[in-house]
Amino acid sequence: MDDPIISIVTEAAREINDQLENKIPLEKGMEAPLFGGPGVLDSLGLVTLLVAVEQALEQAFGVPLVLADEKAFSKGRSPFRTVGTLVRFIAERLKKAA
Secondary structure, eight states: OOHHHHHHHHHHHHHHHHTOSSOOOOGGGGGGGGTTOOOBOHHHHHHHHHHHHHHHHHHHHHHHOOOOHHHHHHSSSSSTSBBHHHHHHHHHHHHEEE
């Protein structure tokens, strides 16, 4: 994968999968469901994933980001639905932080 954000999210999801009974279907790529609707993560699983992603993003980009904040949860459509929506949300946050 050429996109470092995709790599960070999928690697964090792989690590979380080791702890889950119902695995995140990463073979679906950007469409892999994470949270809500058909998503496999409960709220604790989502927080665990987001913390792992935040730590990896700070290491990779040198920018501390908080992904699970009031703004994210107040969006009409959750940025945590799929791998793709999470990647796009992170890209927006990194762009604003730059």
